[in-house]
Each structure stands twice: as C-alpha cells, then as structure tokens.
Amino acid sequence: MKASDLIVPIAITQTAAYPGMNRVLGEIEAHNRGIAQRSTELLGDLTGDLLSDVGQTIKSILQGASAIAGGSTYQAPGDLGTDSCGQETCCVWSYVVRELEDAFRDSNGCTSLARGAIRQGFHDAATWNTDASYGGADGSLLLSDELSRTENRGLEEIGAQTRMWYNKYKEHGVGMADLIQTAAVVGIVSCPGGPRIRNFVGRRDDSTAGPTGLLPSPFQSAQSLIELFAAKTFTASDLVALVGAHTASTQKFVEPSRAGAPQDATPGVWDTKFYSETLTSANSTTIVTFPSDRNLATYSQTSGQWKVFAGFSGQSTWAPVSKRVRDFGAV
Ligand code: HEM
CATH class of the missing domain: 1.10.520.10 (Peroxidase; domain 1)
Known part of the structure; x- marks a missing residue:
C-alpha cells in the first residue's frame, strides 16, 4: 500500500x-x-x-x-x-x-x-x-x-x-x-x-486505472457484499450504514424501464426512509429497490442493523445532527 x-x-x-x-x-x-x-x-x-x-x-x-x-x-x-x-x-x-x-x-x-x-x-x-x-x-x-x-x-x-x-x-x-x-x-x-x-x-493523484472487480453489483448476495466490504476494512454494520447513501439515490440501469426512479420516496433528503421502505416495500410503485439492498435488509448478519436504522430512532442513530451547510466564511 x-x-x-x-x-x-x-x-x-x-x-x-x-x-x-x-x-x-x-x-x-x-x-x-x-x-x-x-x-x-x-x-x-x-x-x-x-x-x-x-x-x-x-x-x-x-x-x-x-x-x-x-x-x-x-x-x-x-x-x-x-x-x-x-x-x-x-x-x-x-x-x-x-x-x-x-x-x-x-x-x-x-x-x-x-x-x-x-x-x-x-x-x-x-x-x-x-x-x-x-x-x-x-x-x-x-x-x-x-x-x-x-x-x-x-x-x-x-x-x-x-x-x-x-x-x-x-x-x-x-x-x-x-x-x-x-x-x-x-x-x-x-x-x-x-x-x-x-x-x-492532500491525496496523491494517479492516472492509472484502478483494479477491476472491487465495486459491488446491485444483484450481489448479502454474504458476498459483506466479504467485498470486509476486504476494504468495513464490518457488516459499516456496510449497512454506507448503503444508506441510497437515501439520495436514483437509478437508470437496474430497471431501465423505470429510469429515474428513486430508492426511497425522498431522494432529495438525507433521511432513513430508504431503510424502512426497503424493508416494507412501501411505495413500490414509485421506487425501485435494488436486489442487493433487499438482500442486506433481510440477511441474518445485517438485518438487525438495518432494522435499527429503519426504526423509531433510526435517523438520530444513522445520521448525526447536521449543522449549517455553508462551511467557509460569509457569503
Ligand atoms: C452494496 C453496495 C452498493 C451497490 C450494489 C450499489 C449500487 C448502485 C446502483 C446500481 C446504483 C444506480 C446506478 C444507476 O442505475 O444509475 C446506485 C446509485 C447510487 N449509489 Fe450505490 N451502491 C452501493 C453502495 C453505495 C455506497 C457505499 C454509496 C455511497 C457512499 C452509494 C451511493 C449511491 C448514490 C448516491 C447513488 C445515486 C446516484 C444518482 O442518483 O445519480 N452506493 N448504486
């Protein structure tokens, strides 16, 4: 390294x-x-x-x-x-x-x-x-x-x-x-x-294309996703937290006939509806749930963490309180 x-x-x-x-x-x-x-x-x-x-x-x-x-x-x-x-x-x-x-x-x-x-x-x-x-x-x-x-x-x-x-x-x-x-x-x-x-x-740029085969597929099983992320030093719970980024997600290629469909009802907001809606299949006529996300939501090693984020205090557990957006000086 x-x-x-x-x-x-x-x-x-x-x-x-x-x-x-x-x-x-x-x-x-x-x-x-x-x-x-x-x-x-x-x-x-x-x-x-x-x-x-x-x-x-x-x-x-x-x-x-x-x-x-x-x-x-x-x-x-x-x-x-x-x-x-x-x-x-x-x-x-x-x-x-x-x-x-x-x-x-x-x-x-x-x-x-x-x-x-x-x-x-x-x-x-x-x-x-x-x-x-x-x-x-x-x-x-x-x-x-x-x-x-x-x-x-x-x-x-x-x-x-x-x-x-x-x-x-x-x-x-x-x-x-x-x-x-x-x-x-x-x-x-x-x-x-x-x-x-x-x-x-302060990162060093590199114009060499990175190794192949290290990105996840939306059709992967939970176990193979856990292994893929473990090789990057993430635990299964870390993985569940990370895929929560699909709270702000839309898709074009998983179900091309529904290009533009989000993965929860509020793709413009950083909330935990993604977890609960993946679990319950709520809004399934308007959202597309990736098979990989459904696999993680229901797999023995990840479903517990998934339910915590989907639950009553999921938002405060998953995403800490945000401060102001603008970070630098007055505008
Ligand atoms: C199990 C692991 C993951 C899989 C299988 C996965 C797969 C995908 C797929 C297939 C799409 C839709 C691409 C398209 O059809 O246009 C997508 C979108 C997205 N993913 Fe993931 N992803 C994973 C993890 C992550 C992680 C860790 C992050 C961020 C840290 C992330 C952030 C996003 C975002 C923000 C979008 C929406 C992009 C857009 O609307 O333009 N994903 N992901």
Whole structure:
C-alpha cells in the first residue's frame, strides 16, 4: 500500500489513509449509538508511530472519535489568484466549496449532481482492498478511462462536471482525488439532514486505472457484499450504514424501464426512509429497490442493523445532527 501523504485539514470527511477506502459517510458516526460493530482498523502509514497532527486526527477518527465538523468558519484572506489566497491551502477550497454548493442544492433538497457526486466519491475510493497495491481515492476514476466501465454507468454527468471544476481550479493547487472526495462530502451535507463531515485534502493523484472487480453489483448476495466490504476494512454494520447513501439515490440501469426512479420516496433528503421502505416495500410503485439492498435488509448478519436504522430512532442513530451547510466564511 502506498504511504498516505497526509494531509491538510480543511473541513470535513472521514478520509482514511490516503489510497484506502474513503469512509465518506457520516453515518459511521453513529457507531456508539446503534451499530454493533464498527471497524477501527487502521490503514497504510496510519499504522506507524510517526504521524503528523493531521495523521493523528485521522487515526483518532478511524478509532472512534467524531468525524463531524465543528461550527467554525473559514474566511478567505483574499480573492482567488491573489498571493494571500495562494498562501493558505484552505483558500482555494473555500471557492471550490461555494461553487459545489450552488450546484448541489435547490428548492427540492440536493440535486442530481449532488447524488452523482456522492456515488462518484464511492466509486473512486472503492477500487481498492487490502490486497491492492494501488487504486482507491486517487482521482483515477476521472484521470483514466475508468468511467467507461459498466459499473460506472450513470456517472457521466457528474464526471464531466467534475472535470470542468478540476480544469478551473487545478492551477490553484486542487487535485482530482481531493476534488472528488470533497464533492462527495459537500453533496451529502447539501441534502437536508445530511451531516457536515470533516474533510481533509492532500491525496496523491494517479492516472492509472484502478483494479477491476472491487465495486459491488446491485444483484450481489448479502454474504458476498459483506466479504467485498470486509476486504476494504468495513464490518457488516459499516456496510449497512454506507448503503444508506441510497437515501439520495436514483437509478437508470437496474430497471431501465423505470429510469429515474428513486430508492426511497425522498431522494432529495438525507433521511432513513430508504431503510424502512426497503424493508416494507412501501411505495413500490414509485421506487425501485435494488436486489442487493433487499438482500442486506433481510440477511441474518445485517438485518438487525438495518432494522435499527429503519426504526423509531433510526435517523438520530444513522445520521448525526447536521449543522449549517455553508462551511467557509460569509457569503
Ligand atoms: C452494496 C453496495 C452498493 C451497490 C450494489 C450499489 C449500487 C448502485 C446502483 C446500481 C446504483 C444506480 C446506478 C444507476 O442505475 O444509475 C446506485 C446509485 C447510487 N449509489 Fe450505490 N451502491 C452501493 C453502495 C453505495 C455506497 C457505499 C454509496 C455511497 C457512499 C452509494 C451511493 C449511491 C448514490 C448516491 C447513488 C445515486 C446516484 C444518482 O442518483 O445519480 N452506493 N448504486
């Protein structure tokens, strides 16, 4: 595994050691309040003793500390392109985040670009497991031809948009891997109810296409999904929390005749209706439930956790209270 060149803190994300799986979702935050077993496994150079302050922070998060961002705000010291802005890593990111937010939220909640960004963050990161010597959250999804793989169908719009943002901001030091993961984090908090997760930048870009066969299929059994995610250091409970991202999901290719159908009744909102509606088949005339999600909802090792999220206090267990969307300074 490559060393994790950690990392300048800017705001949000439970980014694991650099090439590893990005624990992009704040749901994991819920580990003390309902998830029976959460992975605390460390990756890459986080397993060593010589850590920067940021490395130490990320290690703590992976071992159970909160990944939720505090209420602090960042005020850019100057306009993009000025010397004063160039001297602070956070400055360019404050401009990036503002542009992302404008694209990710409208009067219905989070937009199709936001849901694409959330999925895109997962698909860049998930081309990795503990046997892989490359891949992961390295930007290769958009720096190589990975996007043309079958499992990445549906990511064309957000992929094209992200490449435009990259071309606009790269001269100011923005990398593709960081941009993809930052967009995922901003996508989540743009959905009403979505947590505001700490983010870190400093990943190394790689234009080598990641290993194949490491992304899940919507037709996979629960057991094989558990094994796929275990190889990325996630427990079965982590997996149940992660697929909750389908609260903000729509599909085109699982049931092509119902292209555009969501996976719960409120795809613009970060709520737990996805869990309850998958379980009960509620709204089945308007939503499409993926076989993989139904498998996880009913399998012995995952159904208990699924029911916790579907239940009365599911929302507070799954998604920590969100703070304000806008992260940087006054607008
Ligand atoms: C069991 C694991 C998973 C499977 C089998 C799976 C599969 C899929 C499929 C088939 C689609 C619809 C693609 C289409 O037809 O357009 C989709 C959409 C989506 N997935 Fe997953 N996924 C999984 C886990 C995740 C995870 C871990 C995340 C995020 C962290 C995620 C986020 C999303 C989002 C946000 C969408 C909606 C994209 C859009 O509406 O444009 N998924 N997923």
